[in-house]
Every structure is written in C-alpha cells, then in structure tokens.
Amino acid sequence: MNDNSMDRRTFCLDMGRLVGGLAVLSSAPWLHGCTEESIAGIGKEVARIGMIGVGSRGQYHMHNLQGIPHARIVALCDTYPVNLEAAHALCPDAKTYSDYRALLEDPEIDGVVISTPLYNHAVITLDAMAAGKHVFCEKSMALTMDECKSVYDAYMASDRVLFYGMQRMYDPKYIEGVQRIREGLIGDVVGMRCHWFRNADWRRPVPSPELEQSINWRLYRAYSGGLMTELATHQLEVCNWVAGKVPVECVGMGDIVYWKDGREVYDSVNVTYRYSDGRKICYESLISNKYNGLEEQVLGKKGTADLSKSFYYLEDDNEISGMRHLMDDIRKGVFAAVPSAGPSWRPEYKGEYVPHQLASEVLGVNAGQSMVSAMHDGSDLAMSAFCTSCINGERAANIVEEAYSSTMLCLLGNQAMDEGRLVRFPEEYKIPYLKF
C-alpha cells in the first residue's frame, strides 16, 4: 500500500481512450467514480474497510484492496475459523471478529465488504447500513424478492453508499462493447443468448461432514439460488444494460440431470425471458458439459457481439470468408487455394464467421497495473470505486438498481422453473428505475 498519486490513477478509467469517450458516462453513469477527477478529489484520504466473509471471494477482494492506494483493510470477520485465520495471515494488522455485529460497532470502519453466502447478504447489508457503514456486497442481492425489496427500500431511505460485485459493469471490455452496440455496430438488437457451461460438480472439499452445508452452501436452497443467482445474475445484468430495459416475463425448466449427489439446486437450467417488445433472452447453464463455455451473445440485425470474448461477427462476413483468406494470404506473401463452397446456397449450418475485435486493444485502463489490476475483469476497479465512494460519500449511479433487476430476474427464473409456468415480473416489486 502506498498513497502515491500515480498509483491511484491506475484505478481510473481513461475516458479519452475508451471507445465512445465521455459518451460512455451516459450509458454507464456509475463510472463517474472512476474518472480522474473523482480519484483526484479524494486527495490522500484512505477508506478503512472491514471484511465480512473471508472465504475464497473475500480473500480475492483482500488482494485487490491491498493493491488499492486509497484502501486499508482494518478488520476481518468470518464464522469459520479456518478462513478467518487464512485471511488474518494475509493481513496481520487487521482486527478479527467472528460476529459481524461486533465488527459493525467499530467506529474506525468506513465501509464493509460482504462476501458471505447469498442467504445472509440482505440481513448483513441492512445491519451494516443501519450501523452507518458504506457497503460493498457480493452479488446476488438477496435470496428472496422480499429481501431484495427491503434492501432497495433501505438504500433509498439512507444516505449510505451501496455497491454490488457485478464486475462486468467496470470491465472496459464490456463498457466498450455495450457502447459500440448502442452506437449501432451490429444493427438493431433483436435478441440475446447467454450461457454458462462447465463440467464440474461445483463442490468444495469438506473436512468434516457437519460442515457440508456451510461450505457447499451453493448447492442448498436455504443458502443459494443455484446457477441462476451464482452465474446467470452477471449475464442477465449485461442483457439489461444492453437493452436498457427489463424483461416482463419468463418461462423455464430446471433439473438435476447429472450431479445427483444430494444437492438441492438444479445442475441444468434453461430460462427464456421476454421483453415487452417480444425480444428474448435465451439463457442456459449446465455443469456437466463445457463445450459451449461462457458466452454473452447480443444478436443484431447486422451482426452478433459476444461480450465475454469481446468479438463481433458481421452477418455478411461468412459469405466472403474465401476472399478474406485470399487477402490474408496475399498480405503474408503466401500462395494457397481459395476455399469456396459455391454460391449463396450454402446450408444453414452455423457458418464460419470472421471475428472482429469488439473492445479496443488498449483497454483504456492506465498502464502500470499491479498484479491484481492486470486481471482486468473490473473487480479491482469496482472495489476502487467503492473505496473512493467511502471517502467522498458519493453513490454510484444505477448499481443498486442493476443488482436489483438482475437478481429479480434470477429469482423469477427460479420460480418459473420450480412452478413450471410462465411468471410475470410482479407489480409489487417494480421499482421506478425499471423500464419494461
């Protein structure tokens, strides 16, 4: 940790170098906290941070925080001594707690980072805000719709800063990608397809059987919304960001197809969301086959953008792939046959499209990154923005609302799958921010 102002600038987005420049701030207004002015405005002040939940994600955030010049970790809390000790070893100067309420009483803490299982996100967030702390909570927002609404209402009634761990919103790759889509790169957006495939059981080793549920909390419904709240939430947020609105209804099917090991959450989910204008998000996640990987595809009339890979493909391109080969060969001075599959009557099998870079190669983040920020998935920038907000008290626009809407969509998806019916976004949970 040091407070050299050069290092602080590592954590600002260089708007001038982002595709879209300052226009980005209108489609992603939460980024105000990452501008050079914001960072300069906090001077040499430091945010004093308490960590609640220091398992794998909590420790990851600690690494990030330790690289942020305007952050200092002052307290750690976990109910599981093994994790608390591991975290303490990373940060020996911090005080340790086993009860977060005791941590919240510490007046020397400005903000807390909550990285506990989903089931207690809401209660800890509410308690922390009530105790006057600023909060960064991991996604998703909460396990139930009621809890989401309570957190949202409490946030609206308070002046505290609240962030959610939705790092794509701070990832230059996504910021630029969404901006270019909004500028018309792929024509009118006509639909979205997102999926997350893995081939693994999603389990963690358990040292003793009575710890099964607290360690493998993801697999049990009392603690977790399964694949939807753990994975889909990120991707659905991106869809809403791109569309500028929220779907009105969904249908889905969820099953335990392969991992019949006593878990309660689905290992296979398919949910289709429909916007009021008929556009759809086709969502799929399966954890016993990883062929399709993780993708967020935005389908446009003129092309397709894959935000996760940061490529886009134009509808016309696959018709000319032979010419593309030929030109590439000529550029390289190579002589080879030009592949041709004949006229326009090629079959409707998926074509070979030419990938084009979606985000600029210089990702708009100032150079001189630490090890952590070199990872560039936005988590470090988001955390830095949170610390900036802890100091200047400025809220980041839309983050809570985006977390609310994406979490609500996950919970609606789970409901649709559990009940086997079409579920509409309930009136009582519509907040003013949401456009349908």
Place this chain on the structure above:
Amino acid sequence: MEGSVEYIEQGSVLHGSATGLMGTRLDLLVCRLPREKEQALWERLTALARRLDAVFNRFNPDSELSALNEGYISEDQTGPELTEALALAESYRERTGGLFDITAPGRFLNGPRYDFGGFAKGYFVRLAQEILLAEGVGSAYLDFGGSTILGIGNHPAGPAWRVSLLSPRTGIRLAEVELSGRTLSTSGNTVRYSGHVVDPRTGERNCRPVLTTALSADPLEAEVLSTAAMSAGPEDLEALRRAFPQTDINHYEI
C-alpha cells in the same frame, strides 16, 4: 449497393467488394497496375453490374426483364443487352438439348416467362473479363456471388489462381482447380435452397443434394453449363461434354 475497397501496397493489390449487385456480392482483386487505374476498373465493373442489375434482375420490379415478363414491352423492344442475352440463351437451349432453358415451364408457379438466373452472372463476368483484358490487366481475381469465379494471370505469390472447392454440406474438399484465364461456375442444391434448379424438360425441381461445376475460358459458357448439368442424368452429362469439349463439366453428389 454497399461497397468498400482495401489496398495492399506490396504488389499493388486492390480489393473491391460490393453487395446488393444482381442480388449478390461482387469481389474483385486487381494486381500490379497503378492504384488509380485499379480503382477506375473497380468503378467501371460496379457500374456495369448496376446496369445489368437494372436489366436482368427479376426481383426488381423496375428492371427491363420485369417489364418484359409483365408484358409492358415485347421481345422486339428490348435493349441491346437483353436482346443479345435472349439470343444467346436460345442458342444455348438448342446446344444443350433443352437442359438449359430460360423459359422453362414450372420454374415459377405463375411465374415470369424468362429467368436469367444461371445466366446473368456469367454474362456479367464475360463482359468484365473483356474489359479487364482490354485494359491490359495481367493479374486479377473476380468472385461473383461465390458461384462464378474468374482468374486472370496469377496470384501475387504463385503461378496461378487456385480455388479449393468445398462441399457446402460437409466442408470436405471436392476438387482443386487452377484458374488462369478460366472461370469456375458452380451450381447446386442444399438444405436451404434445394429445388432452385428446375429440369426444363419435366418442370421438376431438382432436390437432390448435387453440386455441379463447369470450368471454361468463357465465363458465360461456364455459368450456363453448370446450370444445365444440374438437370443432367449420366447420359445427358456425356452428351453435354461432347457438345462442349472445351469445358470441363463435373457433377458431384454431396
């Protein structure tokens, strides 16, 4: 029409590309000439394609062909290109024993009387070839809709232009051909467009998964014969080959 041009300094290679010409895409590579001259040739060819589009495009209600098909003009009122094309088509009908016929019944339900699909692209490429050769082009590659490909001279890094013909169904290589002063035309049926070629003798649509090719120094002949070969049985194919010994005609089950 939407178009773009890219240029490679090394070897002076200009690549023009345009969509929306005669219902498809035109790509032209011209090499080894001064850049301005290459650019001017590209513009000349796109202008030609636009002009022929206005003549032959049956999907364009304002085309001359539509006027003829709708009966607004008669055969003796057509302009020079359409007049020539009608005569050429008639002579190919005779020489192919009726396998190629732009008036084929059953091509369309209540359809037009003439359809220059399987002709017009070859006709364009023939005119384009004449222009390129007259302007002293020694190295060029022209791809019209993927189905009519002309090579003049050689590839900047090789002795000829070479095309690898892939099965549109499987992607497997069916043949490799050298194009230096020749045009490769392909015609075929696949899942999406099956039935687009009609046997003029029976009016039946050909739905078999077949790909035909014709390789000829005359782009129009290549185009006409790849179309004709779609309706050809084994004996017809032999007859076609005898009637057009200069053209290499092939028929692939795909």
